[in-house]
Amino acid sequence: AAGVIQSPRHLIKEKRETATLKCYPIPRHDTVYWYQQGPGQDPQFLISFYEKMQSDKGSIPDRFSAQQFSDYHSELNMSSLELGDSALYFCASSSGGAPEAFFGQGTRLTVV
């Protein structure tokens, strides 16, 4: 069965650079969530989209932005990267009519 696809799997950037993470939800899923998981920490909710509109916002820095496109894939744009942005970034998707959320494998971002 198709799962949530994230790309790239690994990314290395320098401080002050920009990064774009992509998430392709499970087909027919209309909701996408982004999470940030620092080393040894539980995932922190960043932002979510439902039917291409932002539905909820968590601890997402102002340097980050995200959107959901017409094909329901989502992109997380991160600018002016800082060392503290190094983390695993997870995307999850769900269908508005069901409570189950499925996670992607994550993108490991390393800022040097």
Add this chain to the structure above:
Amino acid sequence: KNQVEQSPQSLIILEGKNCTLQCNYTVSPFSNLRWYKQDTGRGPVSLTIMTFSENTKSNGRYTATLDADTKQSSLHITASQLSDSASYICVVSPRNFGNEKLTFGTGTRLTIIP
């Protein structure tokens, strides 16, 4: 204070033994509670999901229980296998469908030794 607390933080057991992981939550309102298994550096994988009206749910060797009155849940693993070594995360959803923000627990790191 984290709204979802798990215990123990870490656990080491012998292969073939059973174990029980605990989750206490204060998230309100409460819609559903999930248990995820997360291998290091990988995305969480759903094990069980229960609404407030469900008391127990099984998925193979995994059995989750929920007491909505005391706001406690447990995950029982029977006949543990080496592949069960992972972090187990209790996740609570405060609202119902479509617009939910999951609240993650602190996780229990389980290690199975041969």
